[in-house]
Amino acid sequence: MAKFTKKPKDLIADIDYSKTPSTDWMDTPVEFKEHTFCWGAKGKNLEIVGFPNARDWSPAEEDWKLPHDWENTVMDAIKDRLSKYRSFKLFMDICVRCGACADKCHFYIGSGDPKNMPVLRAELFRSIYRRYFTAPGRIFGRLAGARELTLQVLKEWWYYFYQCTECRRCSVFCPYGIDTAEITMMVREFTNLLGLNTDWISGPVANCYIKGNHLGLEPHTIKSSIEFFLDDIETITGIRIEPSFNRKGAEILFVTPSGDLFADPGTYTCMGYLMLFHELGLDYTWSTYASEGGNFGFFTSNEMAKRLNYKIYAEAKRLGVKFIIGGECGHMWRVIHQYMDTWNGPADFLEVPKSPITGTVFENAKTTKMIHITEFTADLIRNNKLKLDPSRNDNLIVTYHDSCNTSRGMGLLEEPRYIIKNVCNHFYEMPEDTIREKTFCCGSGTGLNAGENMELRMRGGLPRAMAVKYVKEKYGVNMLANVCAIDRATLSTLMDYYNPGVRVTGVHELVANALVMKGEKPRETNLRQEPLPGKEGA
Amino acid sequence: MTVQSLLSEKKEQIAKKWFELVADSYPSQTSDFLKSKKNQFLNPVGFTLKEGLSGICNELSLGMDESILKKCLDDIIRIRAIQDFSPSEAISFVFLLKKVIQEVLPELSEDAKEYVSVMVEKIALMSFDIYMQCREDLFEIRVREAEKRNFRLLQVANQLMELKDERVNDLVTGVIDNEKGKG
Ligand code: SF4
Ligand code: SF4
Numbered sequence: 001m002a003k004f005t006k007k008p009k010d011l012i013a014d015i016d017y018s019k020t021p022s023t024d025w026m027d028t029p030v031e032f033k034e035h036t037f038c039w040g041a042k043g044k045n046l047e048i049v050g051f052p053n054a055r056d057w058s059p060a061e062e063d064w065k066l067p068h069d070w071e072n073t074v075m076d077a078i079k080d081r082l083s084k085y086r087s088f089k090l091f092m093d094i095c096v097r098c099g100a101c102a103d104k105c106h107f108y109i110g111s112g113d114p115k116n117m118p119v120l121r122a123e124l125f126r127s128i129y130r131r132y133f134t135a136p137g138r139i140f141g142r143l144a145g146a147r148e149l150t151l152q153v154l155k156e157w158w159y160y161f162y163q164c165t166e167c168r169r170c171s172v173f174c175p176y177g178i179d180t181a182e183i184t185m186m187v188r189e190f191t192n193l194l195g196l197n198t199d200w201i202s203g204p205v206a207n208c209y210i211k212g213n214h215l216g217l218e219p220h221t222i223k224s225s226i227e228f229f230l231d232d233i234e235t236i237t238g239i240r241i242e243p244s245f246n247r248k249g250a251e252i253l254f255v256t257p258s259g260d261l262f263a264d265p266g267t268y269t270c271m272g273y274l275m276l277f278h279e280l281g282l283d284y285t286w287s288t289y290a291s292e293g294g295n296f297g298f299f300t301s302n303e304m305a306k307r308l309n310y311k312i313y314a315e316a317k318r319l320g321v322k323f324i325i326g327g328e329c330g331h332m333w334r335v336i337h338q339y340m341d342t343w344n345g346p347a348d349f350l351e352v353p354k355s356p357i358t359g360t361v362f363e364n365a366k367t368t369k370m371i372h373i374t375e376f377t378a379d380l381i382r383n384n385k386l387k388l389d390p391s392r393n394d395n396l397i398v399t400y401h402d403s404c405n406t407s408r409g410m411g412l413l414e415e416p417r418y419i420i421k422n423v424c425n426h427f428y429e430m431p432e433d434t435i436r437e438k439t440f441c442c443g444s445g446t447g448l449n450a451g452e453n454m455e456l457r458m459r460g461g462l463p464r465a466m467a468v469k470y471v472k473e474k475y476g477v478n479m480l481a482n483v484c485a486i487d488r489a490t491l492s493t494l495m496d497y498y499n500p501g502v503r504v505t506g507v508h509e510l511v512a513n514a515l516v517m518k519g520e521k522p523r524e525t526n527l528r529q530e531p532l533p534g535k536e537g538a
Numbered sequence: 539m540t541v542q543s544l545l546s547e548k549k550e551q552i553a554k555k556w557f558e559l560v561a562d563s564y565p566s567q568t569s570d571f572l573k574s575k576k577n578q579f580l581n582p583v584g585f586t587l588k589e590g591l592s593g594i595c596n597e598l599s600l601g602m603d604e605s606i607l608k609k610c611l612d613d614i615i616r617i618r619a620i621q622d623f624s625p626s627e628a629i630s631f632v633f634l635l636k637k638v639i640q641e642v643l644p645e646l647s648e649d650a651k652e653y654v655s656v657m658v659e660k661i662a663l664m665s666f667d668i669y670m671q672c673r674e675d676l677f678e679i680r681v682r683e684a685e686k687r688n689f690r691l692l693q694v695a696n697q698l699m700e701l702k703d704e705r706v707n708d709l710v711t712g713v714i715d716n717e718k719g720k721g
Contacts, residue, residue: 215691228690263686455620
């Protein structure tokens, strides 16, 4: 009857309310808890793109089916990247552990897990770098912050470097400009060399490689989807639009993330593009081959990202267009702005983008030859080329989420805001510390937008959700605008959890609602086929 | 003095102590961060805990308004339900209230203690329901997201089914199965 021998006081003392691990971080082993990580890749998807160690695997299982000499593979890769990328070597050496970045990561803020502090996240790798690539680390080991590479360490890397969305918020606050996102990219490359990919990333990569888009849709499926939009647009405006596909000799190639074609609410943004281009009479074409603006290869390795990106220029060349416009996407723009030109450029068969409507030359895209649609549209509005009726959006109280990639990755801060303010009458910013360069991530970027890791996503999205909650309570905000396909999907989910009643939209959905088109019938509904303000009883 | 007025007099002290104990349920670095960073947007967890807990303390001496209690608890539990806590850990903070009141008001009469006990039990029961609701929401948003993700694809599939294009149909359902039943 031992269980009845304790006094109530002792029983109370037994209850431990604290989560504090009693061990140092190096001695606190990683635990794989359900709903916090993505499922492992399927062998067939890795095989398709020739990734190493192709086999089915599961992160939750003890045996990761690693190649027998995996340690050597990792060491060789580290050596190689250190010699190739000066920034990587620098980031390893110059961190003074000042802690300025420590509380800047949305995953840390939302989870409270110290290993999500950017400085500690980097230490997970840096400790290995020290042990094998620096003299003090080799000699003094743990005293110098170094440790051996073991299977435990590899698992810890995998767990935490797939809890970083490469958002770069931490780098904004680092006095040395250390970019933990780049360290994450490197470590993900190393895991990639061992076949430790996630299903959510490797599936789209394989599909994109064979079919040109993440879902692996074939040309007729893409076309049918757009035809549904055209039917809806006709119902709403009375105008039948006839876009062209794979048309040689068009002036402009338009590429958007395939999420816009299938996932609500991105679909309405896509209808917005179609309506805008039709109204302008733009000489442009869709491509069913370069049918993906997104690039999940970017979340595996530099080489894979390059391979997937290649199709955009190849298609532009094949069709003989003059330049490229890209749809509303986040990481697509980081890739295009920062990498495309060096990977697959120079695209000297293209011309510097020049708006055929306003004559504006986009000098900023001089080398890439590709502009973001919000640059294009902001310029149209500035030059008075669009007839707009913002009162059609009067039922919406809008705020704007800067996607990490467009804001920190390419400095696209004003254009989306300028457009929104011209097509909506009610716009309110979220608090200053949570927008523009200091924006908080949606919590689901870099291929973390799967379903099985929902708990993790809700942790990562928490700071963003709390800022939205504030403007919701203060100004009655009911619409969260953004220019990213992943945001459109994942912020909807984030809002459903934290701020029900706040919906999510792309900027061009708002544009198309306000756009007064030539020959349109009196509009009764918005693109979602809900009554326009004032037409509720109709 | 009634127990309500005693609680009302000490409510700030109770809330502060309670918050500190709850913050200590996180790893030590995090607990420091939750307690020290003041900006509500840069420390949303600390802020929400603080606001919610003092909201509850306020209600202890007032009428225990259910809707206010529910909001305060929901704000806190919605966060703890997705953090690295087991269900019992996630709502353990409620029981700390008893401990805090005992410390701040050691002189309470037996009757008053009984009152506090009943209130804590009431809050605990509400917390179970809210915790379950949050977990249900978590699963529901996952299903909803998968549906939205494939909405147009389903439309296309339906149309193509009419055209009896088996191959595309297979492809489409394959994608959906993939997303819904991965693993
Ligand atoms: S802010 Fe920079 S130097 Fe300071 S700890 Fe973080 S990465 Fe290191
Ligand atoms: S890049 Fe973003 S997600 Fe990664 S550690 Fe820095 S703040 Fe966190």
